[in-house]
Amino acid sequence: MSARLALARSAQAVVVIFVVASLAFFLIRLAPGDPFTAALNDPGITEEVRTEWRRSYGLDAPLAEQYVRYLGAVVRGDFGWSFSMQRPVAEALRAAVPRTMLLAGTALLLSFAVGIGVALVQVRHPGSMTDRVLNRTTLLAYSVPEFWLALLLLFVFSLKLGVLPAGGAVDAVMHSRMNWMERVVDTIRHLVLPATTLTIVGAAVVARYQRGALLDVLPSDFIRTARAKGVAEPAIVRRHALRNALLPTITLLGLTIPALLAGSVFVEKIFAWPGMGLLAVNAVASRDYAMVTAVVVVAGTAVALGNLVADLLYAAADPRVRDG
Amino acid sequence: MRIVPRITAPANAGVVVALGFLSLLLLAAVAAPWLAPHDPLAQPDIVGARLAPPGAAHPFGTDAFSRDVLSRVLYGARISLAVGVLATALSVTLGTAYGLVAGYAGGMLDTVLMRILDGFLAIPRVLLVLVLVSASGSLPLPALILVLGLTGWFHVARLVRAEALVARKLDYVTAARALGASGWRIVSRHILPNVLTPAAVAAVLGFANTIVLEAGLSYLGVGVQPPAPSWGNIMLEGTEQLRTAWWVALFPGIVLFATVVSVNTLAERIRSGPTGAILLR
Numbered sequence: 001m002s003a004r005l006a007l008a009r010s011a012q013a014v015v016v017i018f019v020v021a022s023l024a025f026f027l028i029r030l031a032p033g034d035p036f037t038a039a040l041n042d043p044g045i046t047e048e049v050r051t052e053w054r055r056s057y058g059l060d061a062p063l064a065e066q067y068v069r070y071l072g073a074v075v076r077g078d079f080g081w082s083f084s085m086q087r088p089v090a091e092a093l094r095a096a097v098p099r100t101m102l103l104a105g106t107a108l109l110l111s112f113a114v115g116i117g118v119a120l121v122q123v124r125h126p127g128s129m130t131d132r133v134l135n136r137t138t139l140l141a142y143s144v145p146e147f148w149l150a151l152l153l154l155f156v157f158s159l160k161l162g163v164l165p166a167g168g169a170v171d172a173v174m175h176s177r178m179n180w181m182e183r184v185v186d187t188i189r190h191l192v193l194p195a196t197t198l199t200i201v202g203a204a205v206v207a208r209y210q211r212g213a214l215l216d217v218l219p220s221d222f223i224r225t226a227r228a229k230g231v232a233e234p235a236i237v238r239r240h241a242l243r244n245a246l247l248p249t250i251t252l253l254g255l256t257i258p259a260l261l262a263g264s265v266f267v268e269k270i271f272a273w274p275g276m277g278l279l280a281v282n283a284v285a286s287r288d289y290a291m292v293t294a295v296v297v298v299a300g301t302a303v304a305l306g307n308l309v310a311d312l313l314y315a316a317a318d319p320r321v322r323d324g
Numbered sequence: 325m326r327i328v329p330r331i332t333a334p335a336n337a338g339v340v341v342a343l344g345f346l347s348l349l350l351l352a353a354v355a356a357p358w359l360a361p362h363d364p365l366a367q368p369d370i371v372g373a374r375l376a377p378p379g380a381a382h383p384f385g386t387d388a389f390s391r392d393v394l395s396r397v398l399y400g401a402r403i404s405l406a407v408g409v410l411a412t413a414l415s416v417t418l419g420t421a422y423g424l425v426a427g428y429a430g431g432m433l434d435t436v437l438m439r440i441l442d443g444f445l446a447i448p449r450v451l452l453v454l455v456l457v458s459a460s461g462s463l464p465l466p467a468l469i470l471v472l473g474l475t476g477w478f479h480v481a482r483l484v485r486a487e488a489l490v491a492r493k494l495d496y497v498t499a500a501r502a503l504g505a506s507g508w509r510i511v512s513r514h515i516l517p518n519v520l521t522p523a524a525v526a527a528v529l530g531f532a533n534t535i536v537l538e539a540g541l542s543y544l545g546v547g548v549q550p551p552a553p554s555w556g557n558i559m560l561e562g563t564e565q566l567r568t569a570w571w572v573a574l575f576p577g578i579v580l581f582a583t584v585v586s587v588n589t590l591a592e593r594i595r596s597g598p599t600g601a602i603l604l605r
Contacts, residue, residue, distance in 0.1 A: 016439070019439055031458070139588060142588070143532070143585040145536050147539075147540055147559070148580065155567075265544075281454070285545065285546075288458075289459060296451050303448070
C-alpha cells in the first residue's frame with residue numbers, strides 16, 4: 001500500500017479524534033448547569049463559595065480560553081480531576097481501559113469467528129431449512145436488548161445454577177492469593193458471561209453481514225468456472241468465495257467497535273465489570289462530568305483507530321485500492 | 325409518497341406476526357387505561373402483596389411496592405412507544421436536512437459538515453446521551469425525547485447525503501437549474517423525493533434503536549424517572565430482586581424484545597424485497 005494513502009488515512013483519524021474531543025467539550029457546556037450548580041444542591045453552600053470553586057477549577061474563564069487549555073491537557077493525556085472518585089481521571093482510566101479492552105476484544109474476536117462460521121454453514125445450501133432457521137436465529141440475536149440478555153444470563157448461570165460468578169473482573173478475596181494459573185482461570189470465569197452477552201449480539205450482526213457478502217460473490221463467473229472444473233463445494237466456498245467475501249467484513253470491523261463499546265456500558269454495569277463503561281455510568285450518577293468527557297474521548301479515539309485499522313487492512317487486502 | 329418498484333411477493337409468516345404484534349401493542353398502549361387490571365402506580369398492600377409471583381390476580385406478578393407489573397408494562401408501552409416515535413421523527417428530520425445541505429452544497433461546506441459527522445459517528449450514542457445528561461443527573465420526559473432525537477440523526481444524515489450526491493447530478497436537476505430554479509426549489513422538489521426512501525428505512529431501524537436506548541437509559545436510572553413506568557425502569561427495579569422475583573425484570577424485557585424483533589423483521593422486509601425493491605407508502 002502506498003505510504004501516501006496510509007498517511008492520508010492517519011491524518012483523517014487524527015481529525016476525527018480532534019472533533020470528538022471538541023464535541024465532548026462543547027456538548028457538556030451546552031447542557032444546563034455545571035458541577036457546582038447541579039452536583040452540590042445544598043442551600044447551605046453560598047453563592048460566594050460556588051464562585052470560589054468555579055475560579056479554582058478554572059470554570060470562570062472565557063469559553064475559548066477553557067477550550068484551548070482543555071485541548072492542551074487532553075493532548076498530554078490529562079483529563080482533569082474526578083470529583084466523585086477524588087483522584088485524577090487519567091489514573092482511573094489507566095486501570096479501567098485495559099479491562100474494557102479485554103472484554104470488548106474477546107467479544108470482538110469471538111463475534112467474527114462465530115459469525116463467519118455461522119454464515120459459512122448457511123451458504124452451503126442457501127434457502128435450505130438450516131439456512132432459514134439460522135437466519136431467524138440471527139435476527140432474534142441481533143434484536144435482543146443487551147442489558148436484558150445480560151440479566152437473563154446472570155439469573156440462569158450465576159443466581160440459579162451457581163456455576164459462574166455474578167460480577168467483578170476477578171474474585172475480590174481470593175485473587176491476590178492465587179498462583180498465575182488460578183488467576184487466569186479466575187479471570188476467564190468472570191469474563192464468560194459479559195463476553196457471551198456481547199458475542200451473541202455481535203456474532204449475529206457479523207453472520208448476517210457475512211452471509212449477504214457470500215451470497216453476492218457466489219454467482220460470480222470465477223465461482224462458476226471453479227465448479228465447472230470440478231472443485232468440491234466446500235473448497236469453493238472456503239477458498240474462492242470466502243476470500244472475496246471477507247473484504248466487506250473488514251469494513252464491519254470499524255463499525256463493530258462503537259457497538260461493542262456501547263454494549264459494554266450496560267454489560268459492565270450489570271456484571272460490575274470495572275471498566276470504562278462502568279466508570280461512565282457511575283460518573284453520570286454522581287454528575288462527575290470530567291470523567292464522562294474523558295470516557296467519550298477515549299471511546300471516540302478507539303473508534304477512530306478501529307476505522308483506521310479497518311481502512312488500512314482493506315487497502316492491504318484489495319489490490320485495486322493497494323495499487324490504485 | 326413514491327413507490328419504488330412494488331413488492332409483489334406475498335408477505336411471509338414472519339411479517340404477518342410482526343405486524344400483528346405491533347398492532348396489538350399499539351392498541352394496548354392506547355387502551356391501557358381500560359385494559360390495565362390495576363392502577364400502575366397504586367401500592368395496595370406493600371407488606372402482604374409485595375413481590376407476588378405471576379397468578380390469576382396478577383398475570384405478570386407484582387413488584388417490591390406491590391404494584392401490578394402487567395399494568396406497569398401496559399402503561400410503560402405508552403411512554404416507550406411515544407418516546408421512540410417522537411425522538412425518531414426529530415432525528416430523521418434533522419438527519420435529512422443535514423444530509424441534504426451537505427450533499428447538495430458539496431465542496432468545502434460538505435467537507436466540514438462530514439468531518440463533524442465523523443466525530444459524532446465515532447462516539448457511541450449511549451455515551452453521547454450520558455454526556456448530555458451528566459450535568460443535570462436526570463432529565464424530564466420532553467428533554468429526554470429531545471436528547472434522543474438530537475443523538476439519533478447521524479446515520480440518517482450520511483445515507484441522505486450519499487443519495488443527494490447522486491441525485492444532484494441527474495439530468496432533470498441540471499435542467500431545473502438551467503431553467504433558473506432556486507436552490508431551495510431544486511432541493512425540496514427534485515432532490516428530497518430521491519432521498520425519502522433511504523430516510524424511511526433509516527427511520528424504521530432508528531425507531532428500534534431508540535426504544536432500546538430509552539429502555540437502557542431508564543435501566544441505568546437516567547431515562548424515564550420513577551414512579552412513571554417505562555420498560556427500562558421496571559427492569560431496573562426488578563434487578564434488585566432478580567434472585568427472588570425474576571418476573572419483574574423478565575416480562576417488560578420480553579415485550580421490549582418482541583417489539584424490536586417485530587420492527588427489525590419489517591425493516592428487513594422493506595430492505596430486501598424481490599430484486600431489492602422497496603415499498604413505502
